[in-house]
Amino acid sequence: MDNEAVSITTADGGSIAARLFPAAEARALVLLHPATAVTQGYYEHFARWLAGLGLHVLTYDYRGTGASRGASLHACTVTMADWMNEDVGAVTRWAAERFPALPLLAVGHSVGGHAIALSEDSERLRAAVLVASHAGTSRLIQGRRERLRVRFVMRVLTPLLCALFGYMPGRRIGLGEDLPASVMRQWSRWTSRPRYFFDDPTMHAERRMRRQRLPLLVLGFDDDPWANPDAIGMLVAPLANARVERRQIAPKDAGVPAIGHMGFFRKRCAAVLWPQIGDWLLERAA
Structure with missing residues (x-):
């Protein structure tokens, strides 16, 4: 079955471009929330694979990125917090209303x-999987060279290029998609703080996380310098009332040369790693 283009409206009147990958006899619907500067096309193979298991899948682009970019990034004032607070809520509510029985x-x-x-x-979720999710403070990045590179991008290039272009030209400098300046500036501030967005008093992050009670599967990979065990631990520590299951995976155990921060969703991981998520989701759907 082919996918369906969907337009979702946020509570503040924004527009999100999404795609629904239908399953023949769906047992549940999976929302696929993307990484920063990564568009939904990156997840298409994984989405189609999940659909083959009997799961509807909804992919989408955050506002200011990909098909949700809009006419001009210069005029886009959306922040990373808006992605979490507005965009994710909008797609979750849309899915619950479109498929109330799933x-x-x-x-x-x-x-x-x-x-x-x-x-x-x-x-509204029955369960969720976190892939390479971590507290993104730069002090926890493994490897001195990578830590210095990220600090240079965030503290030097971000203010310079956002002022020069009016947005972050990620494509020009090999950082994935272009991003709104408001997203990059907030992200930059968080990376410079010892505890990432936990040190941003406007986020109320720890209080919000303590409300979560759903089952969570948290995946980390040994060759990911960003989402390393310490950084993942900082992120999930406030999830004291959720049922958190952590798995740390080495590339050799998956039969691949590398996974890193982005590799899980590449097709080379399909044979060994994707079934770990697929089986876990199907168990929770049942």
Whole structure:
């Protein structure tokens, strides 16, 4: 079955471009929340694979990115917090209204996992998977070279390029998709703080996370310098009332040369790693 283009409206009047990958006889619907500067097309193979298991899958682009970019990034004032607070809630509510008889599940990649942990609409979910989600403070990045590179991008390039272009030209400098300046500036501030967005008093992150009670599968990979065990631990520590299951995976155990922060959703991981999520989701759907 082919996918369906969907337009979802946020509570503040914004527009989100999404795609629904239908299953022949759906047992649940999976929301796939993307990483920063990653568009929904990156997850298409994984979405189609899940649909083959009997799960509807909804992919989408955060506002200011991909098909939700809009006419001009210069005029876009959406923030990373807006993605978590508004965009994720909007797609969750849309799915619950469109398929009221189906259990709702979610997979969040990096910031998509943050959103699951923070969103009050996660109460509508039966269970969720966090893939390479971590507290993104730069001090916890493994490897001195990578830590210095990220600090240079966030503290030097971000203010310079956002002032020069009016947005973050990620494509030009090999950082994925272009992003609104408001997203990059907030992200930059969080990375410079010892406890990431937990040190942002406007986020109320710990209080919001303590409300979550759903089952969570949290995946980390040994060759990911960002979402390393310490950074993942900082993110999930406030989820004291959720049922958290952590798995740390080495590339050699998956039969692949590398996984890193982005590799789980590549087709080379389909044979060994994707069934770990697929089986877990199907068990919760039942």
